[in-house]
Structure formats: C-alpha cells, structure tokens
Amino acid sequence: MIDLNNPVIRGYLIRLVGEEGLEMIRKMPEGEVTDEQIAQATGILLNIVRRTLFILNENKLAACRRERDSSSGWLTYLWTLDMSDVEPQLVKEKKRLVKNLRARLAFEEENVFYNCPEGCTRLKFKEATDCEFLCPLCGEDMMFEDNQIVTGIIRKRLAQFEKE
Numbered sequence: 210m211i212d213l214n215n216p217v218i219r220g221y222l223i224r225l226v227g228e229e230g231l232e233m234i235r236k237m238p239e240g241e242v243t244d245e246q247i248a249q250a251t252g253i254l255l256n257i258v259r260r261t262l263f264i265l266n267e268n269k270l271a272a273c274r275r276e277r278d279s280s281s282g283w284l285t286y287l288w289t290l291d292m293s294d295v296e297p298q299l300v301k302e303k304k305r306l307v308k309n310l311r312a313r314l315a316f317e318e319e320n321v322f323y324n325c326p327e328g329c330t331r332l333k334f335k336e337a338t339d340c341e342f343l344c345p346l347c348g349e350d351m352m353f354e355d356n357q358i359v360t361g362i363i364r365k366r367l368a369q370f371e372k373e
C-alpha cells in the first residue's frame with residue numbers, strides 16, 4: 210500500500226481528485242465494492258465518489274468489474290483501488306515538471322524584461338522597444354526588470370527536484 214502521508218503522493222492525488230477524493234481513497238473499504246457502498250463507508254457524497262472513481266480509473270489507479278445479476282439482469286459495477294501505478298506516474302510527472310522548469314529558466318535567462326509599474330504587462334526587450342518603453346495599456350514608462358529573483362526561485366525548485 211502506498212503512503213498517503215507522503216507529501217509528494219498526497220500532493221499528486223489532491224491535484225488529481227481533490228481533498229475529498231483523497232479522503233475517499235483513505236477510507237475506501239477493502240475488496241470489491243460498489244460506488245454506493247463506498248459512499249456509505251466513507252461518508253463522501255455519491256456524486257463525488259463517482260467522479261473520483263472515474264478520474265482514478267482514467268489514470269489506471271482504480272479498476273472496475275461489471276457483474277450481471279442472474280435473476281434481475283441488472284449490471285453492478287464493482288470497484289477496487291490499485292495504487293501500484295502511483296510511483297511510476299509520480300516519476301513521469303516529476304520529469305514533466307523539471308522539463309517545464311528548465312524551459313522557463315532558459316526563457317528567463319535568454320530574455321530581458323520590462324514591466325509596467327502599474328502591473329499591466331511584462332514585455333520582452335524587443336516588444337518594449339517597439340512600444341518606445343511606454344506601457345501599451347496605460348502609457349506609463351516601462352521599467353527594467355531584474356529577473357534574478359525569478360530565476361533564483363526556479364533554480365531552487367530545480368535543485369529540490371534533483372535532491373528527491
């Protein structure tokens with residue numbers, strides 16, 4: 210079983226299914242259960258249970274088996290959680306985040322930025338010269354931005370990822 214207190218796993222699952230979805234996963238009964246049984250056992254509203262199961266299924270973290278009742282002919286959907294795919298998915302997500310951060314860092318390092326002091330917009334040097342360093346929205350003088358703070362934050366986040 211995965212560690213739901215692990216902040217990386219928690220964060221990933223909350224982004225995927227929200228706080229209530231995580232609560233459902235935490236209280237999920239063992240074995241095969243119907244959505245109504247899950248709602249009863251967890252105290253989570255049925256529509257949230259269904260939404261959570263759907264998202265988990267899409268992400269291969271929950272499996273569903275259909276069973277037809279021989280006398281009534283009704284279909285029952287039986288659910289089980291399978292969290293074994295969480296770790297490989299986390300690795301994939303981490304790769305994606307690192308790639309995005311590297312691209313963002315390169316963009317920040319390759320460009321010089323000018324900001325409107327009123328906070329309207331941020332322009333690259335070329336765009337700012339095209340506007341003669343006047344904000345295209347409010348007409349204020351654009352100010353040179355020292356983006357060391359931004360690049361510093363990105364570098365710190367990248368370093369954190371590399372440590373994990």
Ligand SMILES: [Zn+2]
Pocket residue numbers: 325326327328329330344345346347348349
């Ligand atoms: Zn402005």
